[in-house]
Amino acid sequence: MADAPALPASIDATVDLLTAGGYVADRALATVLFLALKLGRPLFLEGEAGVGKTEIAKVLAERLGRPLIRLQCYEGLDVASAVYEWNYAAQMIEIRIAEASGSADRARIAEDVFSDRFLVRRPILQALELTAEGRAPVLLIDELDRADEAFEAFLLEVLSDFQVTIPELGTIKAAEPPIVVVTTNRTREIHDALKRRCLYHWVDYPDAERELAIVRGKVPGASAQLSAEVVAFVQKLRTIDLFKAPGVAETLDWATALAELDQLALDPDTVSDTLGVLLKYQDDIARIRGSEAGKIVAEIRRDAVAG
Structure with a gap:
């Protein structure tokens, strides 16, 4: 069995780990990530959609050689979907077999059907168990703000003690805490009680230099001029009051x-024709398409010449 890659021993090593996974991070993010790994604390990442919060968990799992267990949150998410449930169909079959065999010991039947072999493990319970190689996984709780406050309250036990309580079985505690990354797009505020259990970082839009490095790394087929102009155009868009x-x-x-x-x-016509790739709301597209797109492209060229 191959040894798992060790956790980074310094902030610089954390930067290197992220870079090796194709993630261009600033030092502030690398610092809080290093501390979360060092202290065994969940990492709470907040920021606008599409800034790279989820990607951090993916890179961690890849570079540390650990499985990624992802819990995608949504309205109505409950314990049965996120933590565990019982295999009711298999339990009923077991009860029928016991009755057919003449067994009348109800206490024993109840003990049998609420045993580990009938337990269906969902993402959170899976994350509390070590892999066959003895490694704790990376647990990504994605877009927590989409879940209800009741589920958020349930997570307090998980994030503070890395354990869950199943009434029929008792408390199941992680032998080794998983690496936990919680993300939110801030569509609603997350309660302070949950945030206190985590280390917090706001993931902002990158500056032009870092975003250009990201584009060059992820889209090697784009020319140097195209990459630079795409980044400059997007940076300009973020200064405009768009819906998103x-x-x-x-x-x-x-x-x-x-x-x-x-x-x-970039040329204005192609920009206008492809805005649906970049912007996701018709009002935003209508505002930028045509003359406004041409104006931004002209500004980019003037800035490049002046620079």
Whole structure:
């Protein structure tokens, strides 16, 4: 059995780990991530959609050689979907077999059907168990703000003690705590009680230099001029009062699309025709399409010449 990669021993090593996974991080993010790993604390990442919060958990799992267990949150998420439930069909069959065999010991039947072999493990319970190689997984609790407050309250036990209580079985505690990453797009506020159990970091839009490094790393097929102009265009858009400013994910999608169209640089017509890759609301697209797109492209060229 191959040894799992060790946790980074310093902030610089954390930067290197993320870079090796294709994630261009600033030092503040690397610092809080290093501390979360060092202290065994969950990492709470907040920020706009598409800025790379989920990607951090994916890179951690990949570079540390651990499985990624993802719990995608949504309205109505409950314990049965997130933690565990009983295999009721198999339990009923077991009860029928016991009755057919003439067994009348109800206490024993109840003990049998509420045993581990009838337990269906959902993401959180899976994350409390070590893999066959003896490694704790990476647990990604994604977009927690989409879940109800009742489920958020349930997570307090999980995030503080890395355990869950199952009435029929008792308390199940992790032999080794998983690496936990919690993300939220801030569509609603998360309660302070949950945040106190985590180390917090706001993931902001990257500056132009870092975003250009991301594009160059993720979209190698784009020309140097196209990459620079795509980043400059997106950076300009984020200064405009749009319904939803494009995130890094949209920047990468747009750069990829333009490279597939064999564009070596931006031109107003192609920008207008491909805005649906970059912007996701019709009002935003209508505002930028046409003359406004041409104006931004012209500004980018003037800035490049002046620079």
